[in-house]
Amino acid sequence: MNILVGYATAHGSTREIAEHIGARLGAAGIKNDVRAMTKVERLNGYEAFVLGSAVHDQAWLPEAKDFVRRNSTLLCFRPVWLFSVGMPGALRGPWRRLARKEEPLIAQGLPGQLPYRSHLLMSGVITPDQLSARGRILLRLMGCRYGDFRDWDAIDAWTDRVSKDLSRV
Numbered sequence: 001m002n003i004l005v006g007y008a009t010a011h012g013s014t015r016e017i018a019e020h021i022g023a024r025l026g027a028a029g030i031k032n033d034v035r036a037m038t039k040v041e042r043l044n045g046y047e048a049f050v051l052g053s054a055v056h057d058q059a060w061l062p063e064a065k066d067f068v069r070r071n072s073t074l075l076c077f078r079p080v081w082l083f084s085v086g087m088p089g090a091l092r093g094p095w096r097r098l099a100r101k102e103e104p105l106i107a108q109g110l111p112g113q114l115p116y117r118s119h120l121l122m123s124g125v126i127t128p129d130q131l132s133a134r135g136r137i138l139l140r141l142m143g144c145r146y147g148d149f150r151d152w153d154a155i156d157a158w159t160d161r162v163s164k165d166l167s168r169v
Helices: 013-027 062-070 093-099 102-108 133-141 152-167
Strands: 002-008 031-036 048-056 080-086 119-123
Touching: 002 013, 002 062, 013 031, 013 048, 013 080, 013 152, 048 062, 080 102, 080 152, 102 119, 119 152
Parallel strands: 002 031, 002 048, 048 080, 080 119
Antiparallel strands: none
């Protein structure tokens, strides 16, 4: 079975997560290609899809949504898993509790009614240079912090579940 691990990234964190997922799937014996969604021209050779995007304003990046829109017919008939990379790990206090409510909003914001097996909202990396001056002020006002918040153990556990699910496809 050959699967596509497709991603859309703003600053590279989502790409690194996609590469990690691809390596872990490969170690489990699952052939896969890790590619930016903007670089994928044909989907005919893929039997399943793991798709992920950075999240800005509670939505996937436009290029990721465009990929889903363009390929919705095929994606509706093949197994699909989704991951989103946002900043729940950077949030504190009441904002952190609200972060989990973001996951269904992200999935609802995808074009069409894309059926998927699971969706994981994970944290990425956030640095001051990634934000505008306004964004840096808002981040501080919300009590957030900068850093690398990727939980590799959680990513591995989710990838292992995807791998197990793929073995049943």
